[in-house]
Amino acid sequence: MSTTERSPLFLPAIYLGGLVFGLGLAISGMARPEVVLDFLQFQDFGLLFVMGGAAVVTGITFFVATTFLDRAPITGDEYKRRVKSFDRNVVIGGSIFGVGWGLSGICPGAAYASFGVGNYPILWAIAGMFLGAYAQGYWRSSRADDSASQSAERPSSQD
Template identity: 70%
Template sequence: MAAANRHPAFMPLILVGGLIFGFGLAYSHMARPEVVLDFLQFEDFGLVFVMFGGAAVTGLTYLVAPRLFDRAPLTGDSFERRLKSFDRNVLVGGAIFGAGWGLSGICPGAAYASLGVGNVTILWALAGMFVGAYLQGYWRSRDSARDAAVAGTRGDD
């Protein structure tokens, strides 16, 4: 559905949801890289409970919402499962995400929350995320242009 057809409260609710998410990360200390690194080094398992809590709420919502509503209340989109095929991009992207998470001790969502609680050095990790996202977009558009050129030359035969 086009953005123009969305409910007027859609964007403000996205902002409020993001603020609540960031507050939850800060309150649970998951916006502190040292806590995440302790988890990755098997010294503190608090992150398991935070992730389980988030997965439980999400799972319950995905189970209950389609039964209560025929369409998403704010977007009007139908509730349906979107499957992403497991391909090279998913594998490489997951590996890069995991390596970045392990090296910096923070994932993208928590990085913004970490900045919000005064961790200014997290700007280095955020800069790395932006550079990585830009490079991925550049390579993807370059590959798409190359694939289109190859498909165009095949059509001339």
């Protein structure tokens, strides 16, 4: 099965996964900015257990799935490692993400869960996330256009 021929269960599985994720964030308290800020200020380490538990479940799932299955059951995609180099963009992006998380008291996934539990002022943080993502996409696109035009203007070494 190729990625263009996905199982009819693909979208329902995505929605179910998002629902379980959001419920977990809401129940654990990660959807409440004040709880997250207490964690970031080293006053409440409860979220460390939430994130640690999620990491353990994810690790076991990936180990079992990649050991016993050759393809993802719903998408049919082959399991393979995606390698991302640790470069300047990772450091800068991670730093900006961390500052945004600290300022708003919430990460993107938890922001949606926070909105779902009635924290409507979180819409400002969500709007900021969309604006930041748009600005980064625009910047990256303009850089790609600039480098393409520069390479087109350079004389070929074969002339």
